[in-house]
Amino acid sequence: xxxxxxxGLRTTVQDMGRRGGQALGIPPSGAxxxxxxxxxxxxxxxxxxxxxxxxxDPGAAGLELTLGRLKLKALQDHVLALTGADTGATxxxxxxxxxxxxxxxxxxxxxxxxxxxxxxxxxxxxGGIDVPLYRGxxxxxxxxxxxxxxxxxxxxxxxxPVGAATAAVADLAGRRLRPDLxxxxxxxxxxxxxxxxxxxxxxxxxxxAFYATAWKLNPKADRTGMRLIGPELSFRxxxxxxxxxxxxxxxxxxxxxxxxxxxxxxVPSGVEPIVLCVDSPxxxxxxxxxxxxxxxxxxVGQVRPFEETRFVRISHEDAVAALAAQEATIADxxxxx
Amino acid sequence: MIYDEPIFRTLxxxxxxxxxxxxxxxxxxxxxxxxxxxxxxxxxxxxxETNPQVRTLGLVFNPLATTRARIVDHVKAxxxxxxxxxxxxxxxxxxxxxxxxxxxxxxxxAFGVRNNIEYIAEFNDMTVAQVIETHTGCDYWVTGVGxxxxxxxxxxxxxxxxxxxxxxxxxxTWTHARLLNFGGLTSTIYPIRIPGGGQLFGRxxxxxxxxxxxxxxxxxGPVLACAGDRHRYESIGREEYDAIRADVEAGTYAxxxxxxxxxxxxxxxxxxxIGEPAERLDPESLWKPV
Numbered sequence: 001x002x003x004x005x006x007x008g009l010r011t012t013v014q015d016m017g018r019r020g021g022q023a024l025g026i027p028p029s030g031a032x033x034x035x036x037x038x039x040x041x042x043x044x045x046x047x048x049x050x051x052x053x054x055x056x057d058p059g060a061a062g063l064e065l066t067l068g069r070l071k072l073k074a075l076q077d078h079v080l081a082l083t084g085a086d087t088g089a090t091x092x093x094x095x096x097x098x099x100x101x102x103x104x105x106x107x108x109x110x111x112x113x114x115x116x117x118x119x120x121x122x123x124x125x126x127g128g129i130d131v132p133l134y135r136g137x138x139x140x141x142x143x144x145x146x147x148x149x150x151x152x153x154x155x156x157x158x159x160x161p162v163g164a165a166t167a168a169v170a171d172l173a174g175r176r177l178r179p180d181l182x183x184x185x186x187x188x189x190x191x192x193x194x195x196x197x198x199x200x201x202x203x204x205x206x207x208x209a210f211y212a213t214a215w216k217l218n219p220k221a222d223r224t225g226m227r228l229i230g231p232e233l234s235f236r237x238x239x240x241x242x243x244x245x246x247x248x249x250x251x252x253x254x255x256x257x258x259x260x261x262x263x264x265x266x267v268p269s270g271v272e273p274i275v276l277c278v279d280s281p282x283x284x285x286x287x288x289x290x291x292x293x294x295x296x297x298x299x300v301g302q303v304r305p306f307e308e309t310r311f312v313r314i315s316h317e318d319a320v321a322a323l324a325a326q327e328a329t330i331a332d333x334x335x336x337x
Numbered sequence: 338m339i340y341d342e343p344i345f346r347t348l349x350x351x352x353x354x355x356x357x358x359x360x361x362x363x364x365x366x367x368x369x370x371x372x373x374x375x376x377x378x379x380x381x382x383x384x385x386e387t388n389p390q391v392r393t394l395g396l397v398f399n400p401l402a403t404t405r406a407r408i409v410d411h412v413k414a415x416x417x418x419x420x421x422x423x424x425x426x427x428x429x430x431x432x433x434x435x436x437x438x439x440x441x442x443x444x445x446x447a448f449g450v451r452n453n454i455e456y457i458a459e460f461n462d463m464t465v466a467q468v469i470e471t472h473t474g475c476d477y478w479v480t481g482v483g484x485x486x487x488x489x490x491x492x493x494x495x496x497x498x499x500x501x502x503x504x505x506x507x508x509x510t511w512t513h514a515r516l517l518n519f520g521g522l523t524s525t526i527y528p529i530r531i532p533g534g535g536q537l538f539g540r541x542x543x544x545x546x547x548x549x550x551x552x553x554x555x556x557x558g559p560v561l562a563c564a565g566d567r568h569r570y571e572s573i574g575r576e577e578y579d580a581i582r583a584d585v586e587a588g589t590y591a592x593x594x595x596x597x598x599x600x601x602x603x604x605x606x607x608x609x610x611i612g613e614p615a616e617r618l619d620p621e622s623l624w625k626p627v
Binding site for chain 1: 338346347348349350351352354356359360361385386387388389390391392393394395397399400401404405480481482483484485486487488489490503521522523528529531546548558559560564617618619621622623624627
């Protein structure tokens with residue numbers, strides 16, 4: 001059991017998300033940076049769960065810290081690991097490294113500060129955060145009010161149940177990720193995409209501009225969508241009249257569509273492309289210029305307000321190869337040393 | 338328009354949209370829902386989930402268990418075997434609603450616009466009474482469920498009674514739960530308190546999204562609406578609204594949901610009879626589906 005002393009800016013229980021909810025309007029939710037949460041779970045000996053979006057297995061639940069800050073007190077001995085954004089964490093005032101498992105003894109306090117690089121930090125605990133499963137996952141969806149701890153962010157005096165230990169504390173402490181695999185969150189973030197289903201609705205110049213621009217993250221970005229500040233994009237002329245009747249005059253409006261999956265880049269009115277994220281609506285109605293590949297949604301989750309993102313277009317085959325490579329890395333026992 | 342052959346659009350590494358056309362219509366939705374049922378009966382290996390919407394079926398697959406090409410081939414074979422959609426399973430759901438309600442008025446006032454039902458009436462050259470009469474005067478076909486948990490899209494099944502109003506130019510930052518609203522020609526209900534731009538005209542006392550899942554209407558999950566449902570609205574007064582609401586909160590309300598089958602081919606024939614075109618075309622358009 002862990003006791004919350006300070007819940008921070010927005011800390012939620014997350015795993016690798018909920019599958020099968022799209023046709024009900026229920027988003028997948030789960031960690032915005034799935035790679036960081038899965039590594040944190042591996043470091044403390046938990047199941048890491050299946051790949052993001054496909055969600056065959058939600059894995060163990062941990063905490064997602066938005067821009068850092070969290071204070072927890074251990075009510076018994078626990079093995080923890082922090083990954084993702086570096087929050088300069090300390091245990092009773094003594095620094096603990098990122099991407100490395102450590103012991104938090106009964107009565108000790110873990111304090112995470114504000115993230116210095118990257119936007120989200122992840123905390124895993126051996127045994128996993130043991131809140132009830134809702135529709136196959138422990139992921140919190142705040143606006144729907146379900147999953148996680150009572151469907152809401154953590155608050156002072158919450159108690160976080162932890163699943164039963166299956167290994168000795170001494171065997172799990174001090175494990176770290178192979179250093180070459182620790183990601184850098186230094187901007188500009190390179191994010192790979194495949195062409196979107198309505199790329200042909202945009203002018204050739206606008207498609208070129210989309211890939212040439214260093215887009216700044218709008219600070220209103222959240223787990224629903226990341227808005228990007230940059231040049232206005234324009235649409236090809238010749239929109240049919242029946243579409244104007246159906247979906248309005250704005251050329252970015254298309255007839256309702258399954259806007260998912262996570263990663264879709266919509267461009268309402270040609271202004272501020274939005275990367276749909278893990279809590280995004282299951283349908284859309286705006287032209288989609290690109291789709292971020294599953295593997296790189298982890299990087300999108302680490303962009304800080306006003307930091308820059310550059311998109312790089314790759315083929316569908318290369319996107320699948322990137323996912324296969326990531327899954328091979330996660331499955332390789334030698335990445336934890 | 339409805340395409341000669343559905344277009345398979347790639348969305349990243351894990352999803353495909355099967356697009357039957359670029360317009361919204363109930364006949365195009367019959368084909369989407371029939372394909373969704375066929376996929377549920379004969380799912381290809383590696384298919385993770387489906388998301389049927391008005392003109393498009395969303396598919397999510399695991400590219401490490403199958404390939405995009407295999408999913409496309411499987412779906413093409415199902416479409417080829419399908420032919421005309423004769424019937425679909427379709428429930429009929431009666432939704433009681435208090436029209437021109439105080440909560441819709443409160444939302445309008447909070448965002449400095451006039452009572453939305455009066456705007457809807459003016460926009461359609463109707464009286465408020467005619468808005469209510471028209472909205473309760475025919476069934477609404479649910480083309481898909483989604484957006485936020487429990488939300489759905491529906492269209493009037495009688496083209497003569499199809500009406501609506503444009504969305505707000507700037508969406509509200511909040512809307513009460515369970516408010517009936519129009520977004521263009523789409524009629525829907527906000528399941529939970531969320532931002533939104535729909536024109537508000539009534540409130541239902543029944544839950545559209547209920548995490549308690551205590552009524553048999555929520556046996557399959559927290560969402561009342563199901564793609565292919567026929568919704569029928571019933572105008573009620575404040576006293577009945579309050580009585581139903583108390584029963585809903587107590588968990589004793591009996592939701593009025595009837596299982597059934599809908600004669601899709603008969604409906605398409607009826608549309609032809611009344612002179613409703615099966616699809617919309619624009620010969621002057623430069624726009625070609627790619």
